[in-house]
Amino acid sequence: MDIDDLAQRIQSGDRRALARAITLVESGRADHREMAAELLDRLAGSGRQALRIGLSGTPGVGKSTFIESFGLMLTGQGLRVAVLAVDPSSARSGGSILGDKTRMERLSRDRNAFIRPSPSQAQMGGVARRTREAIALCEAAGFDVVLIETVGVGQSETMVAEMSDLFVLLLAPAGGDELQGVKRGIMEIADLILVNKADGALKETATRTCADYAGALRLLRKRAQDPEGFPKAITVSALEEHGLERAWDEMQALADWRREHGHFDARRAEQARGWFEEEVHLGLLARLERDPALKARMAELGAAVAEGRAAPARAAAELLAALEGR
Amino acid sequence: MDIDDLAQRIQSGDRRALARAITLVESGRADHREMAAELLDRLAGSGRQALRIGLSGTPGVGKSTFIESFGLMLTGQGLRVAVLAVDPSSARSGGSILGDKTRMERLSRDRNAFIRPSPSQAQMGGVARRTREAIALCEAAGFDVVLIETVGVGQSETMVAEMSDLFVLLLAPAGGDELQGVKRGIMEIADLILVNKADGALKETATRTCADYAGALRLLRKRAQDPEGFPKAITVSALEEHGLERAWDEMQALADWRREHGHFDARRAEQARGWFEEEVHLGLLARLERDPALKARMAELGAAVAEGRAAPARAAAELLAALEGR
C-alpha cells in the first residue's frame, strides 16, 4: 500500500480511499498498525477541522432517524457530513445495521455524506483508538461535521464525549413508570439534551420530559467551558423534522462561544495529549506483555492485590524490578 | 525505622504509631517510599475491614460540624472512627484547619476517634496515593469506620469516591438565585445526598432543596450496585443532631445490600487492581523520566501532538523506539 498516495487521495476527497484508510485503522495487525500510524502522521497538520459531535441515546430513541434528517439538513446547506457509528456490541446485535441502512437511506446516497457503520467485534483493535483515528481521517478528508453515534454500551458515551467537541443526548418522551432515567455519568457530559418524538400523541409528554430534564440540569453547576444557559434541553421531532434547525443553532452557538473563549482549542489540545499518553502507556504495557514470564507475574501480582494479599505499591515495585532485570 | 515493630504497633491500636506511619506514606523521599511499600505490604491481609465513607461538600456546608456530630454518635455506639481530610489546596487555605480543630474539638479528644488533617502541599507526593495508603493504615489499625472528607477542589471528589465504599454529598439549603448547583460529576457518584442545616429558619428551604435533588436523582437510571431507592436524598441538621441516625441507617442498609449482592467485595477488588495498574504505569513513566534525553523527547512529542503537528500513535511509537534503543 502506498501511504503517500493514500494520503493524497483522502485529502482530495476520494471516498473509497477514506473507506480503505478506516479499514486500515480498524485492523489489529502489527504491519497495518504501523501503516496506519504513518498515514495519520502524514495527515496531521492538514489544518482541516470538522465540528465533532458525539450523539448518544438508547436503542429506539431515534438516533438513526435523527441522523438522517439532521444530516440531510446539513448537506442541504452545502455542508459535508461524516457519520461514524460506535457500537461495542454490534457483532451481537447485527440486525441494527440493517435497520440503520433503511433508516438512513437518503443520507447514505447523498454525495456530501459519508456513513461508516461500527466494525464487527472481530476486527476491533480497541474501539476508542479506531474511532478517534477514523475521526482524524474524516477531518483530513475535508468533512465539515463528523457525527459520532453510540448506543451507549458500557463506557462508550464517555469515550465518545472525550473525542467530541460537543456531546448531544437523545431522549425519548416518558413519564412515571415508563421513565428509564438517564444512565449515570451522561447528564454530566451532555451539552445538549434533545427530547425526540415531540410529535403527534407524544408531543405533550415530550414537553414535560424536556422540562423535567431542564430542571435537573439547573441543579448542576455551570462548567467553565459552558456559556450561560448550557447545558440545555429542547424538544425535536426527527420524523417530522421539527426543531432540527434550532438544535443546529444551539450546537453552533455553543461551539462558537467555546472557540471565542479559547475552550475549543484547549480541549482539543488536551484530548490529543491524553491520547499520546495513553498510546505511550499501552506501548509500555505491551513491552511487559511481550515477555511471557513478566506477563504471568503481572497477572499473579494483580490477583494478589485484588484479593488484598499484597499492597499495590509493593506489587508494582516487584514487577518493575523484574522488568529491570531483563 | 523498624518496619516490623511499626506494623505490630499499628495493629495493636497504637495511635502514635499510626500517625507516624501516615507521615511515612506522605513522604515523597525514595527511601521513605520503599519503607512505606514494605509496611503496607506487611499489613495487607490483616483481614480487617472498615467501612470507607467518602464525604464531600462546598466550604461552609457543615462538613466539620457533621463529622463531629456523626463521629460522636458512632463512637457512642462503641465504634472506632478515623477521619482523613483530603484538601489539595490546604497549604493555601491554612485557616480551615484551625476552624476544623475547634469544630471537631470533642471528637478529636475522643479516644475512639482518630483525626488526620490534610498534609500541607509541600509534603504531598500524590494526594491519591497518600490517601488510599492512609486508609489502608487506618483499616489495619482496626477502625470500624474511615471517613474521608474532601472540599472538592479539582477532581478530588472523584478520587475520594474511587477509594470509598460509599460516597456522601453534603448540600446546603438553597433556592433560586442562591442555588450554586452541584458540581458536575458529583450527582453521578453520590450514594446519599444529605441536605444539611435543616433547622430553624432554614428548615423549609432544606426540605424543598431535598425534594428538588430527590427528583433529579429519579431522572437517573439505577446502577447495578444500587438497591431500589438509591441514590437517596434526605435532610439532616449537624448542629442540632437531627437525622444523623437515619443517615447512618441508610449508609448501613446500602453497604449491607452491596455486601449481600457481591458488589462490595467486587468493587474493592477492582479498586485494588486499578491501583496496582496505576502504580505500574507510574513506575514505567518514572523509568522514562529518569533519562533526561527521553524525558525531553516526551515533552517535545507531547507538544507536537497537542498542537496537531503529529499523530498520537506515531509519536508514541517514536518515543518507545527511543526507549528500546537505550
Ligand SMILES: Nc1nc2c(ncn2[C@@H]2O[C@H](COP(=O)(O)OP(=O)(O)O)[C@@H](O)[C@H]2O)c(=O)[nH]1
Ligand atoms: N413519532 C416519532 N417516531 C420516531 C421519531 N424518530 C424516530 N422514530 C421512530 O422510532 C423508532 C426507532 O428509530 P431509530 O431511528 O431506528 O432509533 P435508534 O435505535 O435510536 O437508531 C422507529 O420506528 C422510528 O420511526 C420521531 O421524531 N417521532
Ligand SMILES: Nc1nc2c(ncn2[C@@H]2O[C@H](COP(=O)(O)OP(=O)(O)O)[C@@H](O)[C@H]2O)c(=O)[nH]1
Ligand atoms: N444552622 C446550622 N448551621 C450549621 C449546621 N452545620 C454547620 N453549620 C454552620 O455552618 C458553618 C460552617 O460549618 P463547617 O462545619 O465549618 O463547614 P465546612 O466548611 O463544610 O467544614 C458554621 O458556622 C457551622 O456552625 C447545621 O446543621 N445547621
Ligand SMILES: [Mg+2]
Ligand atoms: Mg439506529
Ligand SMILES: [Mg+2]
Ligand atoms: Mg471544615
